Amino acid sequence: MTEAQVPRVGHYRYVSLALITIVLTFSTGDRATMSVAGPGIVDELGIDPVELGWIFSAFAWAYVLGHLPAGWLVDKLGAKKTVLFGLVLWSISTFAAGFVGHLAFPFVALLCLRVMLGIFESPVGPASARVIAAWFPSSERGVAGAVFNSAQYLSLAIFTPLMGWLNHMFGWEHVFTVMGALGLVLAVFWVKFYHVPSRHPQVTGAEIDYIRAGGALVDLGSAAESVTVARRGPKTSEILGLFRNRMLVGIFIAQYAITAITWFYVSWFPTYLVKTLSINILNAGFIAALPAIAGCVGGVSTGFFSDWLLRRTGSLTIARKTPITIGLLLSSGIMLCAVVTSPSMIVFLMSLAFFGKGFGSLGWTVIADTAPREIIGVTGGVFNAIGNTAGIVTPLVIGYLxxxxxxxxxxLVFIGLHGLIAIFSYWVIVGPLERAVIRPAPR
Incomplete structure (x- = not known):
C-alpha cells in the first residue's frame, strides 16, 4: 500500500488517539493544579515550602505504586473501562481539594487527596500504550506517540493560564472545582466514543487491514483475547521477566531521568517564576504557557521526524534514539538559567529546554514498539511507574534545595543533569530496539 492510499483507508485510529490524548491533557492539568494553587495555599493555610514539597510528592508516591495494579487491570479489563473508572474518580478527588480550607487539618487533607489523585490517574499511561499498539502500525507510531506525549505540554499551555486566571479572579479553591467538573464531562465523551479496533461500530475493514498489515495489534480487546486474559491476567513470571531484559531496563532508567525534568515543570515552575521574576501568579500562569507551547511543538514535531527517519533508514534504533538525543541535549540547557538574570533570557532558555524535552520524549512510542505483546499494559505500567518515581524525589529535593x-x-543544575543521564542510558544500556520476548527465569 502506497502512502498516497493511506488517507483513504479510514480515520478512526486518529479519533482514538485524540481521545486518549485529551484524557492525558486533563490528567496532567489536574496534577498541576497544586502548582498553580500552591502560592495561594501557602499564604492562606500557612503551609511552608517543605510541606508543599511533600504535597507535590504525595501524588507521585501513589501514582508510582498504582501503576503495576493499573497495568494489570488494563491488560485484564481493557483500556476503556479502566480509563473511565480512573477519570471519574480522579476528577472527584480534584473537585474535593477545593474545600480543604474549611477543614481543621488542611495539610493532611491535601496529602490524602493527592494520594487518591495519584492512584486514580495511574491507568492512563498503561492504557495509552495499549491504545497506540492496537490502533497504529509501526510506521505511524512515532507520530501517534509524539502526539499523545504532547498532551502534557498542551495541558500546561491551556490549563496553566486558565488556572492562573481562576486563582487570581476567584481564589485557589476554584482551580480545583472547575478542573474536577471538566473531568467529569470528559468521562461522558470517553465512554461514548472510544472503542477497541475489533469492536468499533464504524471502523472500515480497509482501515483494520491497513493497520494490521503494519504491525498494529488489532486483536487486543477482541472477544478471544479478552477471555484469555480475563481468565488468568498477566503472570508474575512475565512481569519479573521485564527486569531481565537489558533493553527494557535501560528504557525504564531513561524514563526516570526524563520524567524528573517534567516534574520540575508541573510542580515548582510557577513558584520559580513568581520568586525569580518577582511577578504574580496570574502573570506566571501566562508566562509558563510559553515554554509549554514550545514543548508541545517539540513533542509533535519529533514524531514526524522519527517516522521520517524510520522510512529513510529502516532502523527503529536510529529513528527513535536520534531525536531523543537531540532533544535531551537541548533540555539540559535549563542549567544556563542558573547563571543568567535577564527575565526574557530566562523565558527563552526555559522555552528552548522545554522544546528539547518535548522533542526527546518518545518513550511511549518506544514502549509501543518494544513491549512484549502479551503484557503491553503491564509494561507501560512499569515504565511509567519507574519514570514517575522522579515525581517522588524531584519535588522533595527541590523543596529542600x-x-x-x-x-x-x-x-536547575539538578534538573539539567537528568537529560544527560537519559542520553547515557539509551546509548550505553538499551542497545538495539526491537519487540521484547519474555523468557522464563533460568532454573
Missing amino acids: VAASGTFTSA
Missing part, C-alpha cells in the same frame, strides 16, 4: 539556599540555582 530551595529552603536551604533561598534560590533555585542548585535545583
Whole structure:
C-alpha cells in the first residue's frame, strides 16, 4: 500500500488517539493544579515550602505504586473501562481539594487527596500504550506517540493560564472545582466514543487491514483475547521477566531521568517564576504557557521526524534514539538559567529546554514498539511507574534545595543533569530496539 492510499483507508485510529490524548491533557492539568494553587495555599493555610514539597510528592508516591495494579487491570479489563473508572474518580478527588480550607487539618487533607489523585490517574499511561499498539502500525507510531506525549505540554499551555486566571479572579479553591467538573464531562465523551479496533461500530475493514498489515495489534480487546486474559491476567513470571531484559531496563532508567525534568515543570515552575521574576501568579500562569507551547511543538514535531527517519533508514534504533538525543541535549540547557538574570533570557532558555524535552520524549512510542505483546499494559505500567518515581524525589529535593539556599540555582543544575543521564542510558544500556520476548527465569 502506497502512502498516497493511506488517507483513504479510514480515520478512526486518529479519533482514538485524540481521545486518549485529551484524557492525558486533563490528567496532567489536574496534577498541576497544586502548582498553580500552591502560592495561594501557602499564604492562606500557612503551609511552608517543605510541606508543599511533600504535597507535590504525595501524588507521585501513589501514582508510582498504582501503576503495576493499573497495568494489570488494563491488560485484564481493557483500556476503556479502566480509563473511565480512573477519570471519574480522579476528577472527584480534584473537585474535593477545593474545600480543604474549611477543614481543621488542611495539610493532611491535601496529602490524602493527592494520594487518591495519584492512584486514580495511574491507568492512563498503561492504557495509552495499549491504545497506540492496537490502533497504529509501526510506521505511524512515532507520530501517534509524539502526539499523545504532547498532551502534557498542551495541558500546561491551556490549563496553566486558565488556572492562573481562576486563582487570581476567584481564589485557589476554584482551580480545583472547575478542573474536577471538566473531568467529569470528559468521562461522558470517553465512554461514548472510544472503542477497541475489533469492536468499533464504524471502523472500515480497509482501515483494520491497513493497520494490521503494519504491525498494529488489532486483536487486543477482541472477544478471544479478552477471555484469555480475563481468565488468568498477566503472570508474575512475565512481569519479573521485564527486569531481565537489558533493553527494557535501560528504557525504564531513561524514563526516570526524563520524567524528573517534567516534574520540575508541573510542580515548582510557577513558584520559580513568581520568586525569580518577582511577578504574580496570574502573570506566571501566562508566562509558563510559553515554554509549554514550545514543548508541545517539540513533542509533535519529533514524531514526524522519527517516522521520517524510520522510512529513510529502516532502523527503529536510529529513528527513535536520534531525536531523543537531540532533544535531551537541548533540555539540559535549563542549567544556563542558573547563571543568567535577564527575565526574557530566562523565558527563552526555559522555552528552548522545554522544546528539547518535548522533542526527546518518545518513550511511549518506544514502549509501543518494544513491549512484549502479551503484557503491553503491564509494561507501560512499569515504565511509567519507574519514570514517575522522579515525581517522588524531584519535588522533595527541590523543596529542600530551595529552603536551604533561598534560590533555585542548585535545583536547575539538578534538573539539567537528568537529560544527560537519559542520553547515557539509551546509548550505553538499551542497545538495539526491537519487540521484547519474555523468557522464563533460568532454573
